[in-house]
Amino acid sequence: MKDLTLSKPTFIIDKKKSIDKIEAMFKKATRQGVQLRPHFKTHQNYEIGTWFREVGVRAITVSSCEMAEYFAFDGWNDITIAFSVNLNEADKINSLSSRINLNILLEDIEVVTSLEEKLTNKVGVFVEIDTGYKRAGLNPADTETIGQLLKKISTSDKLIFKGFLTFAGHSYFAQGEAEIQRVFNQYMDDMLRLKEKFGRAFLSLKLSAGDTPTCSIVSNFRGVDEIRPGNFIFYDLMQVLIGSCKREQVSAIVACPVVAIHKERQEIIIFGGAVHFSKEMLTTPEKGAFYGDVVELSGKGWKTEETGAYVSWMSQEHGVVKAPASFFERIKVGEFIGVIPVHSCLVANLMKGSTLIIN
Amino acid sequence: MKDLTLSKPTFIIDKKKSIDKIEAMFKKATRQGVQLRPHFKTHQNYEIGTWFREVGVRAITVSSCEMAEYFAFDGWNDITIAFSVNLNEADKINSLSSRINLNILLEDIEVVTSLEEKLTNKVGVFVEIDTGYKRAGLNPADTETIGQLLKKISTSDKLIFKGFLTFAGHSYFAQGEAEIQRVFNQYMDDMLRLKEKFGRAFLSLKLSAGDTPTCSIVSNFRGVDEIRPGNFIFYDLMQVLIGSCKREQVSAIVACPVVAIHKERQEIIIFGGAVHFSKEMLTTPEKGAFYGDVVELSGKGWKTEETGAYVSWMSQEHGVVKAPASFFERIKVGEFIGVIPVHSCLVANLMKGSTLIIN
Known part of the structure; x- marks a missing residue:
């Protein structure tokens, strides 16, 4: 990838x-x-x-x-x-x-x-x-x-x-x-x-x-x-949370470019918002309301391990990613990160013009 | 209309x-x-x-x-x-x-x-x-x-x-x-x-x-x-609630066909869901979380008066409308009702292929 x-x-x-x-x-x-x-x-x-x-x-x-x-x-x-x-x-x-x-x-x-x-x-x-x-x-x-x-x-x-x-x-x-x-x-x-x-x-x-x-x-x-x-x-984050599947079985993510990094808030701004994901959200006690989990891209696709980073807010085209230091420090503007979407059906509908099939 | x-x-x-x-x-x-x-x-x-x-x-x-x-x-x-x-x-x-x-x-x-x-x-x-x-x-x-x-x-x-x-x-x-x-x-x-x-x-x-x-x-x-x-x-329901505009100034709605009526729950099912509206929602004390206000269509467009009906839930293509008796009783399957969307920008993006300009 x-x-x-x-x-x-x-x-x-x-x-x-x-x-x-x-x-x-x-x-x-x-x-x-x-x-x-x-x-x-x-x-x-x-x-x-x-x-x-x-x-x-x-x-x-x-x-x-x-x-x-x-x-x-x-x-x-x-x-x-x-x-x-x-x-x-x-x-x-x-x-x-x-x-x-x-x-x-x-x-x-x-x-x-x-x-x-x-x-x-x-x-x-x-x-x-x-x-x-x-x-x-x-x-x-x-x-x-x-x-x-x-x-x-x-x-x-x-x-x-x-x-x-x-x-x-x-x-x-x-x-x-x-x-x-x-x-x-x-x-x-x-x-x-x-x-x-x-x-x-x-x-x-x-x-x-x-x-x-x-x-x-x-x-x-x-x-x-x-x-x-x-x-x-595809499955998605909602299905993982319901218990329908394991995280490793999710077979579709959104790769999003990093466009800004805010050190003081330890937040990453991605090009990836409501017009790519819809505004489907989940709520957990740790994260509150959130819009997707962040994964790292790798040569063959994406790594399934949890990074602790997640999309905490979304406007029309922007996503705001909250990230722990371990992940935050490795990310640079211009790179891509992966987002496991909350609801893959809505993403597939929105991303008809920007889909890539791998493997 | x-x-x-x-x-x-x-x-x-x-x-x-x-x-x-x-x-x-x-x-x-x-x-x-x-x-x-x-x-x-x-x-x-x-x-x-x-x-x-x-x-x-x-x-x-x-x-x-x-x-x-x-x-x-x-x-x-x-x-x-x-x-x-x-x-x-x-x-x-x-x-x-x-x-x-x-x-x-x-x-x-x-x-x-x-x-x-x-x-x-x-x-x-x-x-x-x-x-x-x-x-x-x-x-x-x-x-x-x-x-x-x-x-x-x-x-x-x-x-x-x-x-x-x-x-x-x-x-x-x-x-x-x-x-x-x-x-x-x-x-x-x-x-x-x-x-x-x-x-x-x-x-x-x-x-x-x-x-x-x-x-x-x-x-x-x-x-x-x-x-x-x-x-x-366009404005939208979010702007009305913020106070940016009056309800009468909203200049775009979604007309949705009624596909089912549930008398026992006093709910109307419309063809109109997340792929038409996104899942942007608002919350008020009376309605809880909701996805749009329902208006009546009229010869020249739509009536701006509040009907008391609103979209209480949305899945990919379905909307569930809660309606007071005064509105509910007038609606039949096959008719269209209007929905003032929560966020018109997201609707316009999703409805590019299904837009009608009037007046």
């Missing part, structure tokens, strides 16, 4: 580390008869898509019609838009569903009628279930509403009910493997109960689940039919 | 409101013999650049070499990159300085030698002063270091010392006009002392200052030579 010519903040992706993780996740899933339908919102990148394809992945998840169009153009023909359907984008849905196998999400019975009027082709439908994240989806205990929605969907010749889908984002509030496992058990209990209730009426009903923390930790997928982790290809 | 066909999250900019603010700021500055050198990082948009040009603005500020290249290509030929110089981008600086009047920032004496070796043309230099924000810049009390730096710069035939520059970002921690005025008085005291000390040796020394809060509030610019506000063209 020190050998590479970098000039500005650059998102550095370690290909080998990333592919190792894809292979491991694919093996763990297929061994149990579970389909890996990875979420491509994390990387939004054709080249990285091919890494999944070469491992054997054939179906993907995205979070918008635009992202579906982007990957359909690259030959992906089995795509779930894991986002409550946006009625205003029916044209895009029609265009996509004329070319590929498209799945959308529904949760609102009133949407079905408006949607059906607009659709020109068949689309697969997953009904979203809120297993505890409290974002989108129906309450799994409210089987009456779910039943009414399924009945309504069944009357349509365009909407093909595929099954139940959940995103258990509350796994992001877990800490450590035991808590993550507990979130998995809880949401799978919810999902399996729904399958039991509606499985006789809908024989091919599938269960789709799988956030990065639970997919990373659980060894037994317990009856889920497909998993949709996305972030695991 | 309700007449317009929107399909996805869209950054809506009210042209008339924006130009009114440009004209007012330009008049206030020129009346006092102060040059308005607006910060274009806020909008990063050619068309909006022409609004400034038509009012009479000839010189601009940007925060990166790339942004300087972008605006130089559109004919802007007097640009300050208000960011501690990045030694790794000397090629871009050389290319720019061969075509336009370019100013850069310096604060580190050790950088001067490395920089001089790399430069091929003359560039203007502002020395950055930290008047209290504690990000970049030299301590104004440390006149010894400042003097040494000026001496070193003077020995160069490429580096043309222009003056002192400060970004008083600590005005963002102020609340109300009196506090903002106090920040202005304090940093101008610092800057004027420096001018007094070094003005005899450098007769054409200029003082460059001007964040949006102080430029919006102060009526007397007290000896500053140029001001560099950026955000004022």
Whole structure:
């Protein structure tokens, strides 16, 4: 990495580390008869898509019609838009569903009628279930509403009910493997109960689940039919703190130029701010709120050891790094340091124009 | 606005409101013999650049070499990159300085030698002063270091010392006009002392200052030579809370489609998340941490009245809106609502591909 010519903040992706993780996740899933339908919102990148394809992945998840169009153009023909359907984008849905196998999400019975009027082709439908994240989806205990929605969907010749889908984002509030496992058990209990209730009426009903923390930790997928982790290809500081992965498994960082050094405050100013990282932050008792951990770059990438340095503040383009003397004294203006981001998906989205794949 | 066909999250900019603010700021500055050198990082948009040009603005500020290249290509030929110089981008600086009047920032004496070796043309230099924000810049009390730096710069035939520059970002921690005025008085005291000390040796020394809060509030610019506000063209919720502007002066919002409604929690789910807004947040006692205020769209744009609804949580593409019954009951899935963003600069950067100019 020190050998590479970098000039500005650059998102550095370690290909080998990333592919190792894809292979491991694919093996763990297929061994149990579970389909890996990875979420491509994390990387939004054709080249990285091919890494999944070469491992054997054939179906993907995205979070918008635009992202579906982007990957359909690259030959992906089995795509779930894991986002409550946006009625205003029916044209895009029609265009996509004329070319590929498209799945959308529904949760609102009133949407079905408006949607059906607009659709020109068949689309697969997953009904979203809120297993505890409290974002989108129906309450799994409210089987009456779910039943009414399924009945309504069944009357349509365009909407093909595929099954139940959940995103258990509350796994992001877990800490450590035991808590993550507990979130998995809880949401799978919810999902399996729904399958039991509606499985006789809908024989091919599938269960789709799988956030990065639970997919990373659980060894037994317990009856889920497909998993949709996305972030695991990179991981990030948030996942390290949750306990989804080890620090060494993070496979993407941002290399940032040092532009100023403030001896009196023992702070390093980097070119690297909210337009590169977003403003996702974490809070720990030692650091307070912070925006990333600093690592040293090395010939082959970056060193995984903790330096004790971290990004303590961020404005639009600037980052302020607090550093212990041991690290601070080695850094010079003009050099690059690495930052393990808090949330790699948001960084990948912002750094589309400045990404470098190594190894 | 309700007449317009929107399909996805869209950054809506009210042209008339924006130009009114440009004209007012330009008049206030020129009346006092102060040059308005607006910060274009806020909008990063050619068309909006022409609004400034038509009012009479000839010189601009940007925060990166790339942004300087972008605006130089559109004919802007007097640009300050208000960011501690990045030694790794000397090629871009050389290319720019061969075509336009370019100013850069310096604060580190050790950088001067490395920089001089790399430069091929003359560039203007502002020395950055930290008047209290504690990000970049030299301590104004440390006149010894400042003097040494000026001496070193003077020995160069490429580096043309222009003056002192400060970004008083600590005005963002102020609340109300009196506090903002106090920040202005304090940093101008610092800057004027420096001018007094070094003005005899450098007769054409200029003082460059001007964040949006102080430029919006102060009526007397007290000896500053140029001001560099950026955000004022849009303003945002942060500026409303600081007291830089009234809510009615905010001239850009994000229109977001409603994709789900949760009656039991009285929450609205919108297509609009961190990839549209960044994750900049504010905290108030009533709302806790939140990510934007919700307004109603109207035929001509949006209504400025408070609805009581606000974005309480945001993930990558989803926003969760908490709404009082009066607002909640009127909203249907498929409609659009407006969100006054916390920080419009970050939104403009993220929404480059989805911006609509009205009025």
